[in-house]
Amino acid sequence: MNSQRDLSAYTIVDWVRMVLQLDRLLGVILFIAGFCTLLPRAICQDIAQPTGFDREAFSSELMRLAGICAKLDLPERQQICENWLVEEREDREVLYLPETGGLAIQPGPSVATRSWSKHFLASRKKYAEFLAQDLKAIAAEDEQAGYRRLWQILRNDPDHKLANQIAGPMAKAPTVRPRLTVGRTKVPDFGWEARSYSRVDSIHFTLLTRADAKSSREIAQQLEQFYVLWSQVFYPYWAAPGVLQARLDGKSNPWPKHDRIEVVLLKDRAEYLRILGVAEDNIGVSVGYYGPEVKKCFCYPAENLQATLFHELTHQLLMEVSSIRPDLSAGKAGGIWMLEGIALYMESLRNRDGFWTLGGWDASRMQTARYRGVRDGYWPDWEVFSTGGMDAWKQDPAISRLYTHSVGLTQTLLHACGPQARKAYLRELVNVYHEENQSGRLSQQLASSDQEAKKRYQDLLIVQQQQIANLHPNERDMQDLVLCGSQFTPAVWQSLNMFNQLEWLDVSFSNVRDEDLKWIGEKRSLKRISVEGSAATAETIASVRGLPKLEELDLSGCAIDDAGLQQLQGHPTLQTLWLTQTQITQAALPILKSMPKLRTVDIGGTKIDDATWQKFLADNPRFGR
Secondary structure, X not given: OOOOOOHHHOOHHHHHHHHHXXXXXXXXXXXXXXXXXXOOOOOOOOOOOHHHOOHHHHHHHHHHHHHHHHHOOOHHHHHHHHXXXXXXXXXXXXXXXXXXXXXXXXXXXXXXXXXXXXXXXXXXXXXXXXXXXXXXXXXXHOHHHHHHHHHHHHHHOOOOHHHHHHHHHHHOOOOOOOOOEEOOOOEOOOOEOOOOOEEEEOOOEEEEEOOOHHHHHHHHHHHHHHHHHHHHHOHHHOOOOOHHHHHHOOOXXXXXXXXXXXXXXXXOHHHHHHHHOOOOOOHHHOOEEEEOOOOEEEEOOOOOHHHHHHHHHHHHHHHHOOOOOOOOOOOOOOOHHHHHHHHHHHOOOEEOOOOEEEEOOOOHHHHHHHHHHHHOOOOOOHHHHHHOOHHHHHHOOOHHHHHHHHHHHHHHHHHOOOHHHHHXXXXXXXXXXXXXXXXXXXXXXXXXXXXXXXXXXXXXXXXXXXXXXXXXXXXXXXXEEEOOOOOOOHHHHHHHHHOOOOOEEEOOOOOOOHHHHHHHHXXXXXXXXXXXXXXXXXXXXXXXOXXXXXXXXXXXXXXXXXXXXXXXXXXXXXXXXXXXXOOOOHHHHHHHXXXXXXXXXXXXXXXXXXXXXXXXXXXXXXXXX
């Protein structure tokens, strides 16, 4: 190190290196001095008064912090700053909870991360103070909006004094780590002996559990998180009018009080089936169940349990906690699509590392709804659909499509048809819970006739390119992406390369071209691909042939011939192949035979005649399975 070098010539990197080389105490002193000398305006400037620290000022401060993190090689902190603020979208709701921990509030071991944490948290506190200034005015106009603002304040500053006073014990409910105690009494309904299970009593729930301690604690915390999120979504049916305004005025009006909500977390699937198998016909294919008669929600640790738990808790809270006071037989005489639709919609709640989202065109359930509605043109007779009850649904072989259609309609009416449609949907939901099903008239929110309603529904399901552009960086973790019917520019198609966890991609009947999908071979998790009815050719086959997990490929209606199909020769994982309306001939049959796991092939409308195909099936019986 040249001692004669002018100190002003040092870069930030030079200072960091000096810190790493010097004695720890001396390094800390020099780093802080250098940090303040080099970046006086970016970070060490005096903090403006809260009254001026609006969203624009906060955004500017976050970007300055992000820039400093980039120079100091702190990529994770940089991303936190860049992604902290969330833009509103018409197709989904943004909800907030106080943080339970994580990178955003942990100072870290180094001087740089501790300094970042100090200034990041300081800017959040100032923004929270700004949000609190008009909380009372917002609540006076719209209590639900005011209540949501309350949680946005707590998200930015979990210690905000006024927000904590107003929220009361609920402010800590989502973050408190639950404590397990051993169950000391028998539970004869389940055949549980004393000390064979654990119990968790939280603010709003009692969890009886036979699962391991780790899973039980995680579930217990999810219950409280869901309760607070649910209260934000269904605030008018949860809190009495005027409660928030009274608490803002310093009064002690309480939040809703009720008995603890009971949830039973069973040990495993075997115990789940043993206890509930007789009570529910379809219990064998579910991982969660709410019994309104016994006022309990049952589940067991399983893949995707959170979505199922949120679904069943929606039923439970609307039945037991809301001011709706539903009839126990709600939905049995009709309108079941609304009860299931709202629960399926609530499944879309996702923690985005700093905020939660609800709904959205990108929700997992909406991918299937789009596939059925746009690609398949599914639209059941409205009269039959809207008046259907659970008993009728259980007997319908198309029950899965009925569920899918329900969530598609729910998302569409809540978000795509305007505020009047949203109000109408919620009004009819209450009616159904009171066994006064009038949900049939909701089709009028789409169009005046059934056929026009179908067409508008399908049009609203199609993803527009601006919706791709509006995705927050924390919302790009989709596993399913159905874009059937979409018309994008080449730049937008190519931007889909940002989705790194895709397992299902459907671009059927879109304007996609081979050059728009050159990135597809990099998505190693893809299992299911459809380019049906598009301009895709053999070039796309060349792009997907190396995918190690590919199980289904739909090339229907594409310009594919024997030479193009040759690129799938011997594909080791492909199980289903759609070749409908392509140019293949009987010369392609050896290619099909070469794929060891291929079982299902559709060659309708090709140049393979029926006699040749039947002989091929007879000689290769695995294709008949």
